[in-house]
Amino acid sequence: MKLKPLGDKVVLKQMVEEETTKSGIILAGAAKEKPQQAEVIAVGPGGMVDGKDVKMEVKVGDQVIYSKYAGTEVKLDGEEYIVVKQNDIVAIVEE
Template sequence: MKLVPLGDKVVLKQLEAEETTKSGIVLPGQAKEKPQQAEVIAVGPGGIVDGKEVTMQVKVGDKVIYSKYAGTEVKLGEDEYIVVKQNDIVAIVED
């Protein structure tokens, strides 16, 4: 199965949560906060959305930071994805 986003939607795969803090403290499962960093898996075509021209600014493979409560969580097989609007992505992380 494959997710193909429509309009200005982007499919993200969340990056793994940190297991330990910078000082070396191991975090139990419940204490780990969901990271807001993800990798772009698929990008919609953009086009006219709500009467406005939308140009997609992210591409597959980009690492991004997205709004905390944004998107719809989707599970396909063993993998979990988040489908968000492009304007819910706040930054692209560059190395």
């Protein structure tokens, strides 16, 4: 199965989170915070959204930072994804 976002939506897959802190402390499940960095898996077509012309700024494969409480979590074929609006993405990570 494949997710195909509509309008200005973007499908993200969260980056794998660290199990230990830099000082070597192992974090329990409840103490871990979900990372806000993700990889773009799929991008909607943009176009007219709510009466505004939206140009998609991200592309598949980009590493991005998104707003903490943004999006809708979706589980598909055992994988977890987040579907967000493009304006919930605050930055593209460039290396």
